[in-house]
Amino acid sequence: MELKDTRSGFGAGLTELGRTNKEVVALCADLTGSLKMNDFQDENPERFFQIGIAEANMIGIAAGMTIGGKIPFTGTFANFSTARVYDQIRQGVAYSNKNVKICASHAGLTLGEDGATHQTLEDIGMMKMLPHMVVINPCDYNQTKAATIAIADYVGPVYLRFGRPKVPNFTPADQKFEIGKALHLKKGDDVTILATGHLVWESLEAEKTLNKEGISADVINIHTIKPLDNDAIIESVKRTKCVVTAEEHMLNGGLGDSIAQLLSRKLPTPIEMVGMNDMFGESGPPMKLMEKYGIDRNAIVDSAKKVIARK
Amino acid sequence: MLNIAELKDTVVQVRRDILRMVHANSSGHPGGSLGCAEYFTALYFNIMNHNTNFSMNAKNEDVFLLSNGHISPVFYSVLARSGYFNIEELSTFRKINSRLQGHPTTHEGLEGIRMASGSLGQGLSNAIGVALTKKLNNDNSLVYSLHGDGELQEGQVWEALMYAAGNNVDNIISTIDYNQKQIDGSLDDVLPIGDLKAKLESFGWLVLEEKEGNNIEAIINTLQAAKKLSGSGKPIVIIMHTEMGNGVDFMMGTHKWHGSAPNDEQLSDALSQNPVTLGDY
Structure with a gap:
């Protein structure tokens, strides 16, 4: 069984979106390599926004960028994608019903050696409590890639959660991702x-x-x-x-x-x-x-x- | 476009709207709303290129975002008076089933509102986002935003200030309502923000100072000067000195009317100082 990290599935999906959907923009808070956003950045420098270590500002900018039709994908670790910016998401994304895709890597215990400060185990709960928010947690590389591509076509706030370690990549590469369809x-x-x-x-x-x-x-x-x-x-x-x-x-x-x-x-x-x-x-x-x-x-x-x- | 006399009449009517809206509910924020009546009137009736046939995406028109959402009464009044929705709807402010929530929201579909605000410190980031999209869309329109001075105590504002200057977001004109008061007292008593002009300049913004933020001609001139400075590579901010509670003698010179509504007697006194101009809702 091939082992691949789900965050690379996100990166591959984002790269494909960069080629196929000109409204997609990507924002990152100083974790471009960790989130595998480099290819998107290289291919679309004008649509990639390096925000720096300022996640609250990143979520706020992403919400604003939807006004005018852009589809912002924000990328950082799950902890900094949720707990750190909960109020910004609540008011500017969920309540304002903005078309922002909050993409969160290194979720859960399998982040491993960095320890509990970074091992977010509360994010699904926080995000599912927000009205309007769709919450997706794909299982492997192929599914994370397909989910990343699928959420660009859905209009509304989405939380996409994935991880750091290499895990079995077992779902079919051509399997269509349908939001909400088990x-x-x-x-x-x-x-x-x-x-x-x-x-x-x-x-x-x-x-x-x-x-x-x-x-x-x-x-x-x-x-x-x-x-x-x-x-x-x-x-x-x-x-x-x-x-x-x-x-x-x-x-x-x-x-x-x-x-x-x-x-x-x-x-x-x-x-x-x-x-x-x-x-x-x-x-x-x-x-x-x-x-x-x-x-x-x-x-x-x-x-x-x-x-x-x-x- | 309205002449100066008409703009001044509009300001007086906006003050009446604010006072009557908060009085009708015994809740709301009259102080900051009154202090910004001239700014909002200047923006919506003179400065901005905007379309009252509302479209969320605002292509090829200027955008305004209110960061200090608690001064919603002045925002609602000016939106209604400029034609976004019927002025009669102002009577629903803060009531159940209303589109005019205590703090502005997109959630109820009120024309003219593009972002919820109320939890402070977030509007500058939102405005930068709108400005970045305008650049990507080759849309030369401008983005305006208004912020409280107490709001600058929120750290996110400084993240946003740093970002905009570092990334040459020069199609944004932010204004700080510098009335030097917040709920618990004066800014200096609660948490001093120090030399604001020097701070903003050191963050890389072009800083204009408007000492007469309650003089409509002065604020128009300053906003026009700001427009001329746009596109120069730097974001622009106006420090706008205002008087909280402006236009109502007993509401001025104190922070007490930040979030308190007048009673019947106080309303009558306040309205007598601001006689009807355009007609009440």
């Missing part, structure tokens, strides 16, 4: 696994382990956390009658929280959640951290067995 990856009847971002691959690995033990899992890639694909989730849960959610994010406010809210209203069902349980991370190799904090394939397998027992 992707059914494995068909099973005993448990529904709803995963987002890097945890989609872990869920597929967990499915293999469960399968060997005679448990068949339905695996769905929830790349769009808002709007949620309610129909796909309900259809699966009606069959399996139990759910595991998996995400590289706080349990408070994340995907599991959205799923619990949906199911408690429409179809009360036992749920187990894999994610960060109200803690900060620490420095370390990405995959070791995921193991230590219980956000990996083993945790998904354990949670599946646990939730099946609760049916």
Whole structure:
């Protein structure tokens, strides 16, 4: 399996947009290389804006640039794309309903060695709470590239979250990205696994382990956390009658929280959640951290067995 | 275009609108609104090339953004009086189901508003964004913005000041409402901003100072001078000295009317100092 970072998928998508959509502009707060925005910058110097280490100003400028028809893509780490600029996004982008694409790299624990100051695990929650905001967390390079290209055609604020490490690139390169349309990856009847971002691959690995033990899992890639694909989730849960959610994010406010809210209203069902349980991370190799904090394939397998027992 | 007498009549009517709007709700910000009545009237009735048949994208027309959104009464009054929407709608200010929210917003589709504001310190960044897009679109129109002086205590303003000068954003004319007062008292009491002109110049802006910000002829002359300086490679800022509560004797010389509305008696006194000119809404 080819390993590629999702941030490079963003960079490749942005480069393609630079060639195909003249209204797209890119803004970066001194992390051009980390966000893989160099090719866009080289090919479109007049449409690339180096803002410096001033993220609040970047979001404000991006919001203003929509007046006159530009489609701004802002790029910085997830922490500086959300928590640092929440009020600027709330007033200038979400409430003002501006066509800004907030593109956030190095999200979650897998940022690794830089440690907890940079390991944003609250961003999905913050962003999904904002009216008008679409929240997308693709799972691999190909999907991140496709999502980057797709959001340029959607009119309205979008938060696009991706990561730093190289991870399996397993989705088809030609797969079209549809905002809000979950992707059914494995068909099973005993448990529904709803995963987002890097945890989609872990869920597929967990499915293999469960399968060997005679448990068949339905695996769905929830790349769009808002709007949620309610129909796909309900259809699966009606069959399996139990759910595991998996995400590289706080349990408070994340995907599991959205799923619990949906199911408690429409179809009360036992749920187990894999994610960060109200803690900060620490420095370390990405995959070791995921193991230590219980956000990996083993945790998904354990949670599946646990939730099946609760049916 | 209105002559000076007509502009002055408009200013008086705008003051009446402001006073009546905040009185009707017992809430709103009359002080700063009154202090900027001449600036807004100059901008919308003399200086800006703008189209009251509103289009969000503002192609080939000047754009104004209000950063200190709490002075919405003066903004709404001037937008209505210049034809963006019916003046009768001013009576809905701050009421439920109104497009005239306490702080301006695009959310309710009010013509003339292009960005929500109220949380301070953000408007200069927004204005720079509009200015950059105008350059990309080869649109030679200008971008105007207004900021409170207390608002300069927000750090984002200085990020934006640094960016605009460093990137030659020379199609922007920002104005600072320098009334030296904020909610808790005088600027110097709350947090001194020091030598503002020197600070702005050291950040690389062309700085004009208008000592008579409540004199409509003076402010027109200064805005025209600013227009002439546009396109020279540097952003332009006007330090506009104003009197908070201008035009109402008991509201002047104090910060107390920053965010307080007059009662019935005070309204009647204030209106008697500003007799009807164009007609009340």
